[in-house]
Amino acid sequence: MNYNPMRNLPAVAGYKSGDVLLLCGELFGRGYANGIVEEARQRGMTIIGTTVGRRTGEGALRPLDAEELAAAEEYLGGRIINIPLEAGFDMEPDASGVTVAERLKGIKPGAAEVEKELPVAANLLIVHSMAGGIPRARLFMPLLNRVFKGQGEKYLASSDFWGGELGKLCDLSFNEVTADSFAHLIEATAGLRGTVEGKDCSVAYAAYGYHGCEVLIDGAYRWQSYTPYLQGWAKMRLEEHARTAWEQGIKATVFNAPEILTNSSALFLGVEISLYPLLAALEKEGGGAVAASVRAECARLLAEGATLETMLARANDYLASSVMADFADLAQWPHHSTREQMELMLSRSAELLAMNANPKDIVCGALSGAVFRGVGRLMLDASWEPSAPVWWLNHDIMKYA
Numbered sequence: 362m363n364y365n366p367m368r369n370l371p372a373v374a375g376y377k378s379g380d381v382l383l384l385c386g387e388l389f390g391r392g393y394a395n396g397i398v399e400e401a402r403q404r405g406m407t408i409i410g411t412t413v414g415r416r417t418g419e420g421a422l423r424p425l426d427a428e429e430l431a432a433a434e435e436y437l438g439g440r441i442i443n444i445p446l447e448a449g450f451d452m453e454p455d456a457s458g459v460t461v462a463e464r465l466k467g468i469k470p471g472a473a474e475v476e477k478e479l480p481v482a483a484n485l486l487i488v489h490s491m492a493g494g495i496p497r498a499r500l501f502m503p504l505l506n507r508v509f510k511g512q513g514e515k516y517l518a519s520s521d522f523w524g525g526e527l528g529k530l531c532d533l534s535f536n537e538v539t540a541d542s543f544a545h546l547i548e549a550t551a552g553l554r555g556t557v558e559g560k561d562c563s564v565a566y567a568a569y570g571y572h573g574c575e576v577l578i579d580g581a582y583r584w585q586s587y588t589p590y591l592q593g594w595a596k597m598r599l600e601e602h603a604r605t606a607w608e609q610g611i612k613a614t615v616f617n618a619p620e621i622l623t624n625s626s627a628l629f630l631g632v633e634i635s636l637y638p639l640l641a642a643l644e645k646e647g648g649g650a651v652a653a654s655v656r657a658e659c660a661r662l663l664a665e666g667a668t669l670e671t672m673l674a675r676a677n678d679y680l681a682s683s684v685m686a687d688f689a690d691l692a693q694w695p696h697h698s699t700r701e702q703m704e705l706m707l708s709r710s711a712e713l714l715a716m717n718a719n720p721k722d723i724v725c726g727a728l729s730g731a732v733f734r735g736v737g738r739l740m741l742d743a744s745w746e747p748s749a750p751v752w753w754l755n756h757d758i759m760k761y762a
């Protein structure tokens with residue numbers, strides 16, 4: 362592992378009208394990919410999306426129906442290749458058993474559609490946002506709820522779950538969805554690389570990673586991470602895929618991004634605690650209009666009597682606590698949970714969330730928006746002249762947000 366934090370803003374990319382951003386992974390409200398899609402749209406790029414597909418009542422995977430497709434295309438602001446790209450597997454009796462490699466081969470007709478968008482010299486940026494893979498079988502969710510949210514008698518050590526048969530099954534599926542889908546995507550789009558490169562244009566791949574994040578703790582940037590992040594091994598495998606592609610001359614980059622609240626991270630209660638110090642980081646990195654407007658937006662969301670200062674102090678107290686010191690070693694990542702750590706994290710998470718006036722409209726939502734926009738812009742710009750297979754985007758570089 363080669364820790365590679367991005368400390369300097371990349372130059373503004375040359376992407377322009379006619380260039381194409383192909384998003385592999387569906388765009389959901391508040392998801393990370395909104396940042397890069399917004400940024401690409403502002404620069405006039407053509408956006409092409411994909412879908413994870415939907416399940417029929419009987420459990421079979423299907424493409425979007427006409428109504429769903431129209432809604433998804435409107436939200437994306439571009440065409441969607443309507444081939445369901447759900448990866449991983451589940452244990453439903455009627456699951457198709459088709460692997461993501463086979464499905465991604467199915468993207469080839471879609472890739473031909475992308476080619477039509479590249480009749481003249483155009484640059485192509487392929488963005489991978491896929492992560493997940495919790496097997497669908499009903500027995501998983503109660504166990505995972507205990508791993509991620511269990512306290513007292515309900516606590517289940519992540520190492521016990523991960524070391525068991527069900528953990529091993531999760532591991533296989535996480536690898537397929539979160540990591541290997543990237544390798545398959547690079548392989549399935551070899552034809553596109555040929556088409557574009559022959560025209561003296563660039564093809565770059567950018568994937569969202571996670572490998573902890575530096576945030577302000579006691580006034581200084583320190584690396585920390587959410588525990589138990591059971592997809593961590595798959596995320597490291599994703600980094601490996603980027604390194605392997607890089608060795609073959611393919612510009613594939615994993616951008617390890619900060620913790621934010623999205624549909625996918627909602628299960629990981631406590632993941633959002635490291636977002637609060639972003640407020641302090643934005644100011645430390647120069648403040649300005651963005652920092653002021655994020656702060657004002659956050660202040661508006663507070664419950665009566667709560668203050669941003671108290672919020673920041675309580676988040677810092679957790680991040681700087683002696684309990685968390687055992688989780689501070691980047692080389693040992695991903696860490697497994699302990700009872701003490703889970704109790705501290707979950708109770709502090711609940712205490713901080715209670716400082717919002719409306720549980721559905723929270724400070725962490727506003728902070729997440731600032732982060733996904735900042736990350737989207739950094740990813741787009743850094744992809745223009747890629748210089749490394751793996752970057753860490755920490756809170757210090759979010760001055761860009």
Ligand SMILES: NC(=O)c1ccc[n+]([C@@H]2O[C@H](COP(=O)([O-])OP(=O)(O)OC[C@H]3O[C@@H](n4cnc5c(N)ncnc54)[C@H](O)[C@@H]3O)[C@@H](O)[C@H]2O)c1
Nearest residue numbers: 386387392393447448491492493569571620621623625626
């Ligand atoms: N939320 C965070 O704190 C955080 C932090 C760092 C990196 N990331 C990464 O950002 C990326 C986007 O995640 P997000 O948090 O914005 O959530 P999201 O729910 O908006 O996006 C999840 C993505 O994964 C895809 N996906 C889910 N299950 C899939 C499956 N079985 N097969 C294929 N694709 C599947 C979805 O289509 C979607 O594009 C992921 O790679 C995630 O790991 C998230």
